[in-house]
Amino acid sequence: MGEIWWSLLGAAIPVVVAGQAFRVKKRRAEEQRLQSARGRERSSDEIFVCERVCTSKRMLKKVGSFSKDPIPDTCVTVCGVSDLDACADACARTVCINQHQVPNWNDICLRRCQSECLKLSSQSQSS
Template sequence: MVEVWWPLLAAAVPALIGGQALRIKKRRGEEERIKSARGREKSSDEIFVCERVCTSKRMLKKVGAFSKDPIPDTCVTVCGVSELDACSDACARTVCVNQHQVANWNDICLRRCQSECLKLSSSSSRSS
């Protein structure tokens, strides 16, 4: 009876390790995108970067329950010296405006919103 479980275990372990590796790779990719956005400050002739963030169904789905009582279908455009600054400020004004009692949830809300904002920003700059 024990011999039957060994092949199943042998098949499950690589799948679990592979799944964990994919999650780590995705997390590192998001961290790198935020770091690179922090360094993308504009030159003196391009003073501001503007980002538009909306409390769309897609954004609220990405942020999840970390957004407390958002007002659906509202948008704000914010300008800053980098894409990260503009995204951070826009997220704080729309998606993550109401603070949770649990402080860590506010940070997670901002990080997820910034990440999504930067994804949209980089995809729109590639298509232009």
């Protein structure tokens, strides 16, 4: 009977150790994720965020036909109080500069351009 308990205990120990290792790994991954998110926060001495938006082929493809008569291969760098503000202003000055007669198209153009700008911004900061 004692042999059975020792064998059960011998089998349980690796399971407990593996479970603990899994929890530690999961906790470290969560801490890493939170730390990288904190890296994007602005410190008190950083007042402005600058974003550069270009009417590249990639950007125009992402925005689609919602940008009306864009001027190809032009770029603008705009600073704002947040990533979103800077991207919105830069998009309005380059990709979505010419207004459509259908107002909804202008909103869609700005949303798509902002989304792409923010993606590119987060990729460049994580690199």
